[in-house]
Amino acid sequence: MASSAITSYASLLLLILLPLCSADDRLVPGKPLTPGATIVSDGGSFAFGFFSPSNSTPAKLYLGIWYNNISQLTAVWVANRETPATNGTSSAPALSLTNSSNLVLSDADGRVLWTTNITGASSSPTATGLAAVLLNTGNLVIRYPNGTALWQSFEHPTDTWLPSMKLGTRYKMRAGDRLVSWTSPDDPSPGPFSLRGDQDTFLQSFIWNGTWTGYMVDGQFPVNTSFIYYTIVVNTEEEIYAMYSLTDGAAFVLTYSGEYRLESWRPASRWAVVTKWPATKCSIYGYCGPYGYCDNTVAVPTCKCLDGFEQMNLEDWNSGNFSQGCRRKEALQCGDGFLALPGMKAPDKFVHIMNRTSKECAAECARNCSCVAYAYANLSTSRRPRVTGRGDLIDTKKEGDSIATETLYIRIAGLDAGIKEKANALKIMLPAVLISSLLILVGVFLACYKFKGTNLHNNIL
Ligand SMILES: *[C@@H]1O[C@H](CO)[C@@H](O)[C@H](O)[C@H]1NC(C)=O
Numbered sequence: 001m002a003s004s005a006i007t008s009y010a011s012l013l014l015l016i017l018l019p020l021c022s023a024d025d026r027l028v029p030g031k032p033l034t035p036g037a038t039i040v041s042d043g044g045s046f047a048f049g050f051f052s053p054s055n056s057t058p059a060k061l062y063l064g065i066w067y068n069n070i071s072q073l074t075a076v077w078v079a080n081r082e083t084p085a086t087n088g089t090s091s092a093p094a095l096s097l098t099n100s101s102n103l104v105l106s107d108a109d110g111r112v113l114w115t116t117n118i119t120g121a122s123s124s125p126t127a128t129g130l131a132a133v134l135l136n137t138g139n140l141v142i143r144y145p146n147g148t149a150l151w152q153s154f155e156h157p158t159d160t161w162l163p164s165m166k167l168g169t170r171y172k173m174r175a176g177d178r179l180v181s182w183t184s185p186d187d188p189s190p191g192p193f194s195l196r197g198d199q200d201t202f203l204q205s206f207i208w209n210g211t212w213t214g215y216m217v218d219g220q221f222p223v224n225t226s227f228i229y230y231t232i233v234v235n236t237e238e239e240i241y242a243m244y245s246l247t248d249g250a251a252f253v254l255t256y257s258g259e260y261r262l263e264s265w266r267p268a269s270r271w272a273v274v275t276k277w278p279a280t281k282c283s284i285y286g287y288c289g290p291y292g293y294c295d296n297t298v299a300v301p302t303c304k305c306l307d308g309f310e311q312m313n314l315e316d317w318n319s320g321n322f323s324q325g326c327r328r329k330e331a332l333q334c335g336d337g338f339l340a341l342p343g344m345k346a347p348d349k350f351v352h353i354m355n356r357t358s359k360e361c362a363a364e365c366a367r368n369c370s371c372v373a374y375a376y377a378n379l380s381t382s383r384r385p386r387v388t389g390r391g392d393l394i395d396t397k398k399e400g401d402s403i404a405t406e407t408l409y410i411r412i413a414g415l416d417a418g419i420k421e422k423a424n425a426l427k428i429m430l431p432a433v434l435i436s437s438l439l440i441l442v443g444v445f446l447a448c449y450k451f452k453g454t455n456l457h458n459n460i461l
Pocket residue numbers: 043044045069248267268
Protein backbone atom coordinates (compact mmCIF):
# COMPACT_ATOMS: atom_id res chain seq x y z
CA MET A 1 0.00 0.00 0.00
CA ALA A 2 2.68 2.36 1.06
CA SER A 3 4.71 1.72 -2.07
CA SER A 4 1.76 2.33 -4.41
CA ALA A 5 1.01 5.55 -2.57
CA ILE A 6 4.61 6.58 -3.14
CA THR A 7 4.33 5.60 -6.78
CA SER A 8 1.19 7.62 -7.35
CA TYR A 9 2.67 10.49 -5.40
CA ALA A 10 5.73 10.29 -7.61
CA SER A 11 3.70 10.17 -10.79
CA LEU A 12 1.64 13.11 -9.60
CA LEU A 13 4.88 15.02 -9.06
CA LEU A 14 5.99 14.05 -12.54
CA LEU A 15 2.69 15.16 -13.97
CA ILE A 16 3.09 18.52 -12.34
CA LEU A 17 6.77 18.91 -13.06
CA LEU A 18 6.99 17.60 -16.59
CA PRO A 19 4.90 20.23 -18.32
CA LEU A 20 6.60 22.95 -16.30
CA CYS A 21 10.08 21.70 -17.05
CA SER A 22 9.48 21.24 -20.73
CA ALA A 23 7.62 24.52 -21.06
CA ASP A 24 9.86 27.00 -19.29
CA ASP A 25 11.94 27.89 -22.32
CA ARG A 26 8.93 28.03 -24.63
CA LEU A 27 5.48 29.34 -25.24
CA VAL A 28 2.92 26.82 -26.48
CA PRO A 29 -0.60 27.32 -27.83
CA GLY A 30 -3.24 27.82 -25.18
CA LYS A 31 -0.78 29.02 -22.51
CA PRO A 32 -0.46 32.79 -22.85
CA LEU A 33 2.39 34.71 -21.29
CA THR A 34 1.33 37.51 -18.96
CA PRO A 35 3.23 40.21 -17.04
CA GLY A 36 5.27 38.81 -14.20
CA ALA A 37 5.95 35.48 -15.90
CA THR A 38 9.10 34.89 -17.93
CA ILE A 39 10.42 32.32 -20.32
CA VAL A 40 14.06 31.47 -19.66
CA SER A 41 16.31 29.92 -22.27
CA ASP A 42 17.56 26.42 -21.67
CA GLY A 43 21.02 27.29 -20.37
CA GLY A 44 19.85 30.34 -18.49
CA SER A 45 21.44 33.13 -20.50
CA PHE A 46 18.35 34.99 -21.68
CA ALA A 47 14.84 35.71 -20.47
CA PHE A 48 11.75 36.70 -22.42
CA GLY A 49 8.72 38.45 -21.03
CA PHE A 50 7.30 41.83 -20.13
CA PHE A 51 9.48 44.58 -18.80
CA SER A 52 9.13 48.25 -18.07
CA PRO A 53 12.11 50.51 -18.76
CA SER A 54 10.61 53.57 -17.05
CA ASN A 55 8.98 54.29 -13.73
CA SER A 56 5.88 55.86 -15.23
CA THR A 57 2.51 54.95 -13.77
CA PRO A 58 0.69 53.12 -15.05
CA ALA A 59 3.76 51.22 -16.16
CA LYS A 60 4.40 50.98 -19.87
CA LEU A 61 5.00 47.35 -20.62
CA TYR A 62 7.19 46.10 -23.43
CA LEU A 63 7.62 42.56 -24.55
CA GLY A 64 11.28 41.78 -24.91
CA ILE A 65 14.33 39.62 -24.42
CA TRP A 66 16.98 40.50 -21.84
CA TYR A 67 20.02 38.97 -20.20
CA ASN A 68 18.77 36.64 -17.51
CA ASN A 69 22.02 36.61 -15.63
CA ILE A 70 22.89 40.29 -15.48
CA SER A 71 21.80 42.40 -12.55
CA GLN A 72 21.05 45.49 -14.62
CA LEU A 73 18.01 44.89 -16.84
CA THR A 74 19.39 45.06 -20.37
CA ALA A 75 16.96 44.39 -23.18
CA VAL A 76 18.49 43.04 -26.39
CA TRP A 77 15.26 42.84 -28.35
CA VAL A 78 11.85 44.51 -28.10
CA ALA A 79 8.70 43.36 -29.88
CA ASN A 80 6.21 46.19 -29.43
CA ARG A 81 8.63 49.10 -29.66
CA GLU A 82 6.02 51.62 -30.64
CA THR A 83 2.97 50.17 -28.93
CA PRO A 84 3.57 49.70 -25.20
CA ALA A 85 0.93 47.94 -23.17
CA THR A 86 -0.24 49.32 -19.86
CA ASN A 87 -0.13 47.21 -16.76
CA GLY A 88 -3.75 47.59 -15.76
CA THR A 89 -4.95 46.82 -12.27
CA SER A 90 -7.76 44.50 -13.27
CA SER A 91 -6.56 42.88 -16.48
CA ALA A 92 -3.20 42.60 -18.15
CA PRO A 93 -1.82 42.21 -21.67
CA ALA A 94 -1.03 38.72 -22.89
CA LEU A 95 1.09 37.09 -25.52
CA SER A 96 -0.30 33.99 -27.18
CA LEU A 97 0.76 31.57 -29.84
CA THR A 98 -2.40 31.49 -31.91
CA ASN A 99 -3.97 29.05 -34.31
CA SER A 100 -2.54 31.03 -37.21
CA SER A 101 0.95 30.10 -35.92
CA ASN A 102 1.55 33.69 -34.92
CA LEU A 103 2.67 35.27 -31.70
CA VAL A 104 0.06 37.86 -30.89
CA LEU A 105 0.35 40.44 -28.15
CA SER A 106 -3.02 41.81 -27.13
CA ASP A 107 -3.86 44.31 -24.46
CA ALA A 108 -6.52 43.88 -21.80
CA ASP A 109 -9.24 44.92 -24.25
CA GLY A 110 -8.17 42.41 -26.86
CA ARG A 111 -6.55 45.03 -29.09
CA VAL A 112 -3.59 43.59 -31.03
CA LEU A 113 -0.46 45.55 -30.10
CA TRP A 114 2.05 43.45 -31.96
CA THR A 115 2.14 40.27 -34.01
CA THR A 116 4.73 38.20 -35.84
CA ASN A 117 2.42 38.45 -38.85
CA ILE A 118 3.45 35.21 -40.51
CA THR A 119 1.23 34.37 -43.44
CA GLY A 120 0.69 31.02 -45.01
CA ALA A 121 1.44 28.76 -42.04
CA SER A 122 -1.76 26.84 -42.41
CA SER A 123 -1.49 23.87 -40.14
CA SER A 124 -2.69 24.18 -36.58
CA PRO A 125 0.08 24.69 -34.01
CA THR A 126 -1.65 22.42 -31.54
CA ALA A 127 -1.64 19.58 -34.04
CA THR A 128 1.92 20.10 -35.28
CA GLY A 129 3.58 20.78 -31.92
CA LEU A 130 4.61 24.30 -32.93
CA ALA A 131 6.14 26.36 -30.11
CA ALA A 132 7.93 29.66 -29.58
CA VAL A 133 11.27 28.69 -28.06
CA LEU A 134 13.80 31.05 -26.51
CA LEU A 135 17.22 29.73 -27.46
CA ASN A 136 20.25 30.31 -25.28
CA THR A 137 21.68 32.65 -27.93
CA GLY A 138 18.86 35.10 -27.23
CA ASN A 139 16.95 34.12 -30.35
CA LEU A 140 13.21 33.58 -30.02
CA VAL A 141 12.15 31.06 -32.63
CA ILE A 142 8.71 29.85 -33.66
CA ARG A 143 9.45 26.33 -34.79
CA TYR A 144 8.15 22.85 -35.35
CA PRO A 145 9.47 19.93 -33.31
CA ASN A 146 11.55 18.94 -36.37
CA GLY A 147 13.42 22.23 -36.10
CA THR A 148 11.90 24.04 -39.08
CA ALA A 149 11.58 27.68 -38.08
CA LEU A 150 8.70 29.87 -39.16
CA TRP A 151 9.97 33.07 -37.61
CA GLN A 152 12.88 34.22 -35.48
CA SER A 153 13.60 37.39 -33.58
CA PHE A 154 17.19 37.34 -34.91
CA GLU A 155 15.71 38.22 -38.30
CA HIS A 156 14.04 41.28 -36.81
CA PRO A 157 16.81 43.02 -34.88
CA THR A 158 16.17 46.12 -32.81
CA ASP A 159 19.22 47.96 -31.47
CA THR A 160 21.47 45.06 -30.50
CA TRP A 161 23.59 42.72 -32.55
CA LEU A 162 24.15 39.55 -30.58
CA PRO A 163 26.79 36.89 -31.18
CA SER A 164 25.71 34.33 -33.84
CA MET A 165 23.08 36.68 -35.22
CA LYS A 166 23.31 37.31 -38.96
CA LEU A 167 23.39 40.90 -40.06
CA GLY A 168 23.44 41.38 -43.77
CA THR A 169 21.51 41.76 -46.94
CA ARG A 170 19.67 39.49 -49.30
CA TYR A 171 20.67 40.40 -52.83
CA LYS A 172 17.36 39.78 -54.54
CA MET A 173 15.25 41.67 -52.07
CA ARG A 174 17.83 44.40 -51.52
CA ALA A 175 16.48 44.34 -48.01
CA GLY A 176 19.33 44.87 -45.63
CA ASP A 177 19.11 44.22 -41.93
CA ARG A 178 19.56 47.23 -39.77
CA LEU A 179 19.80 48.19 -36.17
CA VAL A 180 17.63 51.08 -35.06
CA SER A 181 18.39 52.92 -31.83
CA TRP A 182 15.97 53.52 -29.01
CA THR A 183 14.63 57.06 -28.65
CA SER A 184 15.89 57.43 -25.09
CA PRO A 185 17.02 55.11 -22.29
CA ASP A 186 13.42 54.58 -21.20
CA ASP A 187 11.76 54.66 -24.60
CA PRO A 188 12.41 51.75 -26.98
CA SER A 189 10.49 53.36 -29.85
CA PRO A 190 12.67 53.75 -32.96
CA GLY A 191 15.08 56.67 -32.62
CA PRO A 192 16.77 58.63 -35.39
CA PHE A 193 19.89 56.47 -35.63
CA SER A 194 20.24 53.36 -37.69
CA LEU A 195 23.11 51.17 -38.66
CA ARG A 196 23.16 49.39 -41.97
CA GLY A 197 25.47 48.18 -44.65
CA ASP A 198 25.68 49.82 -48.00
CA GLN A 199 22.81 48.56 -50.09
CA ASP A 200 24.68 46.77 -52.80
CA THR A 201 27.49 44.95 -51.14
CA PHE A 202 27.05 45.27 -47.41
CA LEU A 203 30.80 45.30 -47.19
CA GLN A 204 30.85 48.59 -45.35
CA SER A 205 28.51 49.86 -42.70
CA PHE A 206 27.32 53.30 -41.84
CA ILE A 207 25.53 54.92 -38.96
CA TRP A 208 22.71 57.05 -40.25
CA ASN A 209 21.23 60.02 -38.47
CA GLY A 210 17.76 60.20 -39.93
CA THR A 211 18.32 60.22 -43.66
CA TRP A 212 21.83 61.59 -43.32
CA THR A 213 24.78 59.26 -43.60
CA GLY A 214 26.38 60.06 -40.32
CA TYR A 215 29.40 57.93 -39.70
CA MET A 216 31.25 55.12 -41.24
CA VAL A 217 31.66 52.07 -39.10
CA ASP A 218 34.70 50.00 -39.66
CA GLY A 219 34.71 46.36 -38.79
CA GLN A 220 37.93 46.66 -36.90
CA PHE A 221 39.10 47.22 -33.41
CA PRO A 222 41.61 49.21 -31.52
CA VAL A 223 44.19 46.61 -30.62
CA ASN A 224 43.46 45.02 -27.30
CA THR A 225 44.78 41.56 -27.07
CA SER A 226 42.74 40.84 -23.97
CA PHE A 227 39.58 40.89 -25.96
CA ILE A 228 39.13 38.12 -28.48
CA TYR A 229 36.58 38.60 -31.18
CA TYR A 230 35.92 36.59 -34.29
CA THR A 231 33.84 37.73 -37.17
CA ILE A 232 32.98 36.01 -40.39
CA VAL A 233 31.41 37.28 -43.54
CA VAL A 234 29.50 34.77 -45.59
CA ASN A 235 28.70 35.52 -49.19
CA THR A 236 26.40 33.26 -51.18
CA GLU A 237 24.32 33.59 -54.30
CA GLU A 238 21.42 34.87 -52.22
CA GLU A 239 22.89 36.88 -49.45
CA ILE A 240 25.87 38.34 -47.71
CA TYR A 241 25.98 38.60 -43.98
CA ALA A 242 28.28 38.98 -41.04
CA MET A 243 28.28 37.09 -37.79
CA TYR A 244 30.57 37.19 -34.83
CA SER A 245 31.38 35.28 -31.72
CA LEU A 246 32.47 36.74 -28.47
CA THR A 247 32.58 36.10 -24.78
CA ASP A 248 29.20 35.81 -23.08
CA GLY A 249 27.59 39.01 -21.94
CA ALA A 250 28.92 41.22 -24.68
CA ALA A 251 27.20 42.66 -27.72
CA PHE A 252 27.11 45.48 -30.24
CA VAL A 253 24.55 48.14 -29.46
CA LEU A 254 23.45 51.24 -31.33
CA THR A 255 22.67 53.65 -28.50
CA TYR A 256 19.98 56.31 -28.40
CA SER A 257 22.72 58.95 -28.70
CA GLY A 258 23.92 57.50 -31.99
CA GLU A 259 26.99 55.68 -30.78
CA TYR A 260 27.66 52.17 -31.95
CA ARG A 261 29.39 50.32 -29.16
CA LEU A 262 30.77 46.98 -28.28
CA GLU A 263 29.82 46.58 -24.66
CA SER A 264 30.96 43.93 -22.29
CA TRP A 265 29.49 43.05 -18.94
CA ARG A 266 31.90 43.30 -16.04
CA PRO A 267 30.58 40.80 -13.49
CA ALA A 268 28.32 42.17 -10.79
CA SER A 269 28.74 45.75 -11.77
CA ARG A 270 28.28 47.47 -15.07
CA TRP A 271 28.56 47.53 -18.83
CA ALA A 272 31.96 48.61 -20.08
CA VAL A 273 32.51 50.05 -23.52
CA VAL A 274 35.17 48.00 -25.25
CA THR A 275 35.18 50.13 -28.35
CA LYS A 276 32.86 52.55 -30.06
CA TRP A 277 32.12 54.46 -33.23
CA PRO A 278 32.41 57.21 -34.20
CA ALA A 279 35.87 56.95 -32.74
CA THR A 280 37.23 60.27 -33.94
CA LYS A 281 36.12 63.17 -36.10
CA CYS A 282 37.61 61.25 -38.98
CA SER A 283 34.71 58.81 -38.75
CA ILE A 284 32.34 61.46 -39.97
CA TYR A 285 31.27 60.60 -43.46
CA GLY A 286 33.25 62.59 -45.96
CA TYR A 287 35.25 64.38 -43.27
CA CYS A 288 38.49 64.45 -45.25
CA GLY A 289 36.75 65.18 -48.55
CA PRO A 290 37.27 63.55 -51.92
CA TYR A 291 40.76 62.11 -52.35
CA GLY A 292 41.58 62.94 -48.80
CA TYR A 293 42.15 60.25 -46.22
CA CYS A 294 42.37 60.14 -42.52
CA ASP A 295 45.71 59.17 -41.07
CA ASN A 296 44.94 57.28 -37.92
CA THR A 297 48.48 56.30 -37.18
CA VAL A 298 49.35 59.62 -35.59
CA ALA A 299 48.35 60.68 -32.09
CA VAL A 300 45.65 63.05 -33.31
CA PRO A 301 44.13 61.60 -36.48
CA THR A 302 44.43 64.09 -39.29
CA CYS A 303 43.34 64.46 -42.87
CA LYS A 304 45.89 64.10 -45.62
CA CYS A 305 45.81 64.04 -49.40
CA LEU A 306 46.45 60.84 -51.27
CA ASP A 307 49.71 60.68 -53.15
CA GLY A 308 49.59 62.67 -56.33
CA PHE A 309 46.95 64.98 -54.88
CA GLU A 310 47.00 68.38 -53.17
CA GLN A 311 44.55 70.34 -51.07
CA MET A 312 41.67 71.79 -53.04
CA ASN A 313 41.50 74.87 -50.85
CA LEU A 314 44.53 75.41 -48.67
CA GLU A 315 42.93 78.12 -46.56
CA ASP A 316 39.92 75.97 -45.63
CA TRP A 317 42.17 73.00 -45.09
CA ASN A 318 44.46 74.84 -42.71
CA SER A 319 41.49 76.12 -40.75
CA GLY A 320 40.36 72.54 -40.24
CA ASN A 321 37.65 72.35 -42.88
CA PHE A 322 38.59 69.40 -45.07
CA SER A 323 35.26 68.94 -46.82
CA GLN A 324 36.50 70.04 -50.23
CA GLY A 325 39.20 67.42 -50.15
CA CYS A 326 42.04 67.19 -52.61
CA ARG A 327 42.60 67.42 -56.33
CA ARG A 328 45.06 65.87 -58.70
CA LYS A 329 48.30 67.70 -59.12
CA GLU A 330 48.37 66.59 -62.72
CA ALA A 331 45.55 65.50 -65.04
CA LEU A 332 45.27 61.80 -65.84
CA GLN A 333 46.19 60.29 -69.14
CA CYS A 334 44.56 57.08 -70.17
CA GLY A 335 47.72 55.01 -70.04
CA ASP A 336 48.82 56.11 -66.59
CA GLY A 337 49.81 53.47 -64.11
CA PHE A 338 48.86 52.74 -60.55
CA LEU A 339 50.42 53.46 -57.21
CA ALA A 340 49.94 50.83 -54.53
CA LEU A 341 48.87 52.14 -51.16
CA PRO A 342 48.84 49.23 -48.75
CA GLY A 343 46.92 49.13 -45.51
CA MET A 344 44.07 51.30 -46.72
CA LYS A 345 40.43 50.93 -46.02
CA ALA A 346 38.77 50.96 -49.41
CA PRO A 347 36.58 53.93 -50.25
CA ASP A 348 32.86 53.53 -50.21
CA LYS A 349 30.83 53.42 -53.40
CA PHE A 350 32.58 50.99 -55.59
CA VAL A 351 31.83 48.80 -58.51
CA HIS A 352 31.98 45.32 -57.15
CA ILE A 353 33.20 42.63 -59.51
CA MET A 354 33.28 39.08 -58.34
CA ASN A 355 35.21 36.11 -59.61
CA ARG A 356 38.46 37.82 -60.50
CA THR A 357 42.02 37.07 -59.70
CA SER A 358 44.10 40.05 -58.65
CA LYS A 359 45.69 40.13 -62.11
CA GLU A 360 42.33 40.18 -63.86
CA CYS A 361 41.19 42.86 -61.48
CA ALA A 362 44.19 45.02 -62.30
CA ALA A 363 43.69 44.46 -66.02
CA GLU A 364 40.01 45.31 -65.78
CA CYS A 365 40.79 48.67 -64.24
CA ALA A 366 43.83 49.40 -66.39
CA ARG A 367 42.00 49.01 -69.68
CA ASN A 368 39.07 51.15 -68.59
CA CYS A 369 40.12 54.77 -68.70
CA SER A 370 37.37 55.84 -66.37
CA CYS A 371 38.66 53.53 -63.67
CA VAL A 372 40.64 55.71 -61.28
CA ALA A 373 41.47 53.19 -58.61
CA TYR A 374 40.90 49.63 -57.61
CA ALA A 375 41.27 47.41 -54.64
CA TYR A 376 41.37 43.70 -54.48
CA ALA A 377 39.98 42.02 -51.46
CA ASN A 378 40.78 38.43 -50.85
CA LEU A 379 37.23 37.48 -50.12
CA SER A 380 36.56 33.96 -51.15
CA THR A 381 33.24 34.30 -52.78
CA SER A 382 30.86 32.11 -54.59
CA ARG A 383 27.89 33.69 -56.27
CA ARG A 384 26.79 30.32 -57.59
CA PRO A 385 25.20 27.81 -55.27
CA ARG A 386 27.72 25.13 -54.51
CA VAL A 387 26.96 21.47 -54.56
CA THR A 388 26.74 21.59 -50.80
CA GLY A 389 24.26 24.43 -51.00
CA ARG A 390 26.31 26.55 -48.67
CA GLY A 391 28.35 29.63 -49.18
CA ASP A 392 32.02 29.90 -48.59
CA LEU A 393 33.18 31.38 -45.38
CA ILE A 394 35.24 34.39 -46.00
CA ASP A 395 37.21 37.06 -44.30
CA THR A 396 37.93 35.58 -40.93
CA LYS A 397 39.32 38.18 -38.60
CA LYS A 398 40.78 38.13 -35.21
CA GLU A 399 40.74 41.25 -33.16
CA GLY A 400 44.04 43.02 -33.41
CA ASP A 401 44.87 41.73 -36.84
CA SER A 402 45.00 44.24 -39.60
CA ILE A 403 44.04 41.92 -42.42
CA ALA A 404 40.84 43.75 -43.17
CA THR A 405 42.70 46.61 -44.72
CA GLU A 406 43.31 46.41 -48.40
CA THR A 407 45.86 47.68 -50.82
CA LEU A 408 44.39 50.50 -52.77
CA TYR A 409 45.79 50.96 -56.26
CA ILE A 410 45.29 54.47 -57.43
CA ARG A 411 45.94 55.77 -60.91
CA ILE A 412 48.44 58.59 -60.85
CA ALA A 413 49.43 60.90 -63.67
CA GLY A 414 52.88 60.34 -65.06
CA LEU A 415 53.30 56.79 -63.82
CA ASP A 416 54.14 54.21 -66.42
CA ALA A 417 51.54 51.58 -67.00
CA GLY A 418 51.72 48.91 -64.36
CA ILE A 419 51.95 49.14 -60.62
CA LYS A 420 54.48 51.05 -58.59
CA GLU A 421 55.02 50.05 -55.01
CA LYS A 422 55.31 53.16 -52.96
CA ALA A 423 58.78 53.22 -51.44
CA ASN A 424 57.75 54.62 -48.11
CA ALA A 425 54.40 52.89 -47.93
CA LEU A 426 51.60 54.42 -46.00
CA LYS A 427 51.04 52.37 -42.92
CA ILE A 428 47.47 53.04 -42.15
CA MET A 429 46.25 50.53 -39.71
CA LEU A 430 43.46 50.63 -37.21
CA PRO A 431 40.75 51.62 -36.96
CA ALA A 432 39.32 53.00 -40.18
CA VAL A 433 40.64 55.12 -42.92
CA LEU A 434 37.99 57.02 -44.67
CA ILE A 435 38.29 58.07 -48.24
CA SER A 436 35.08 59.52 -49.36
CA SER A 437 33.25 59.69 -52.60
CA LEU A 438 36.03 58.64 -54.90
CA LEU A 439 33.53 57.36 -57.38
CA ILE A 440 31.12 60.23 -57.18
CA LEU A 441 33.55 62.80 -58.39
CA VAL A 442 35.66 61.03 -60.92
CA GLY A 443 35.26 57.89 -62.84
CA VAL A 444 35.00 54.47 -61.49
CA PHE A 445 36.44 52.86 -58.47
CA LEU A 446 36.66 49.19 -58.97
CA ALA A 447 36.76 46.51 -56.35
CA CYS A 448 37.32 42.99 -57.45
CA TYR A 449 36.84 39.99 -55.28
CA LYS A 450 38.58 36.78 -55.75
CA PHE A 451 36.53 33.85 -56.81
CA LYS A 452 37.15 30.80 -54.78
CA GLY A 453 36.21 27.31 -55.84
CA THR A 454 34.23 24.81 -53.92
CA ASN A 455 36.25 24.75 -50.74
CA LEU A 456 34.35 25.30 -47.61
CA HIS A 457 36.37 26.32 -44.65
CA ASN A 458 33.81 27.56 -42.21
CA ASN A 459 35.39 26.00 -39.23
CA ILE A 460 35.43 28.94 -36.91
CA LEU A 461 32.17 29.34 -35.09
C1 LIG B 1 25.64 33.58 -14.43
O1 LIG B 1 26.62 34.43 -13.84
C2 LIG B 1 27.52 33.75 -12.98
C3 LIG B 1 28.40 34.79 -12.35
O2 LIG B 1 28.68 35.82 -13.21
C4 LIG B 1 28.31 32.74 -13.79
O3 LIG B 1 29.18 32.04 -12.95
C5 LIG B 1 27.34 31.77 -14.44
O4 LIG B 1 28.04 30.88 -15.27
C6 LIG B 1 26.32 32.52 -15.26
N1 LIG B 1 25.34 31.59 -15.76
C7 LIG B 1 24.91 31.62 -17.00
C8 LIG B 1 23.91 30.60 -17.33
O5 LIG B 1 25.30 32.43 -17.81
